Amino acid sequence: MSAAGEKTKLKNINVSVWRGDSAGGTFQNYAVPAQESQTILDVVAWIQQNQDPTLSYRYACRVGMCGSCAMMVNGQPRWTCRTHVQKVIKKNKLVIAPLRNLPVIKDLATNMDEFFDKWVRAEGVFHPTRTRDDEIEKINPETSKRARANAAIECINCAVCYASCDVVSSNKDYLGPAALNRAWSLVNDVRDGALDQRLDAVSKSGGCHNCHSQHGCVKFCPNELNPTAAIAGLKLETAKTMFRRRR
């Protein structure tokens, strides 16, 4: 039988969805009709629209730009709007849970406050060196510095990397791959004027030096960024400052 024929014969998918709040919860089972090109977000939306309107989850753009719909799918962090059921389903079963390493608000919606707070703590904020009265600075996209800044800049803040990282789960202070990746992008931005401040911010006790290069962030980043390499870049830059300041 052809693969397409098999697909149309599938009737229902067994879906386990985590239900609960910050106090705790359990998995609840649903039977969801299988469809062609169905995404995980489609499955969750179908449950909420057809079986239980109280199911809470978060999404906005549905096209992989906003970074709000990430969940754990069969134990792995995924952007659910761009993850096809066919790609991740195991034995006709899906287990859908809130993102790892973040406190749950309700069901599949997590509280992302600490994730965003850490962006600020990592000096992920742009510090301009010019005002609106100055001429716009010309940036040559060919320079290696700009190439590094560009490589790190495509992050959509979905926290998939944050959920995949074992250092985050064992160290509450650790800034995490996304915040450090953002810091690395700004370290390479020639228009930014807070280099020393930023290198200090990522050198504190929860900083870049805690990364064990497990590459979970690299494996799961839906935009195929390389936060481990960004963090390695920060490690080298901060190491250099140590020798610079000694002199």
Added chain:
Amino acid sequence: MLDLRLYMAQRLTALIMVPLTFGHIAVMIYAIEGGLSAAEILSRTKGSLAWALFYGTFVVAVSIHGAIGLRVIMFETFDLKGRPLSIFSWAVFLSLLYLGARAVYAVTTT
């Protein structure tokens, strides 16, 4: 938990130990042929300043490196933090240093 200082100490001691470990592996492969004995070890190392420096450096580096490594694991896996964590790290460092120094002294002194 790991700041820049501890990170650098971990990497620098690692770099120091790279050539030392290759040397040590070579010595082991050479020395183990035909079995080991106290007399054989001593005949190679006794009174040698070079071996004393080689293994002395090794002991200092490995004490720092091992203490920081265990510190990370105690923090991440066993949730030890603050003062107890510092005491633990220093205790590992000093014990390794003491035992290692005694070993180097025993095999190189005349």
Added chain:
Amino acid sequence: MNRHRTHTLWIAFILHRFSGVALVLFLPLHFYLLSMVLTDPETVDQLLHWTKHPLVKVAEFGLVFLLSVHIFGGLRLMALEFLPWASWQKTMAAFSVAVSFLISCTFYLSAV
């Protein structure tokens, strides 16, 4: 094992951690035995006699493997951090296991 951990470089991480712990636990015994060369050489020779036992030789093979894989794993990490060679990490991880196996086999063959 949690499914977010089933990739090569996470396994390389756990191998690095496991070998590090094993080595640092072995070190005090190693140091203690060596320091007895001066105070109690007879006991040392009795203990070293055990190294002729095949099981001890296998354990030694394991120790040399762990030492070697910790070194090469560490060199891989420092290549990523200081050179920075971010792109060949999986190849380097496989290479460090292969070379460590080669080195510990060489050791084992000269031991038997």
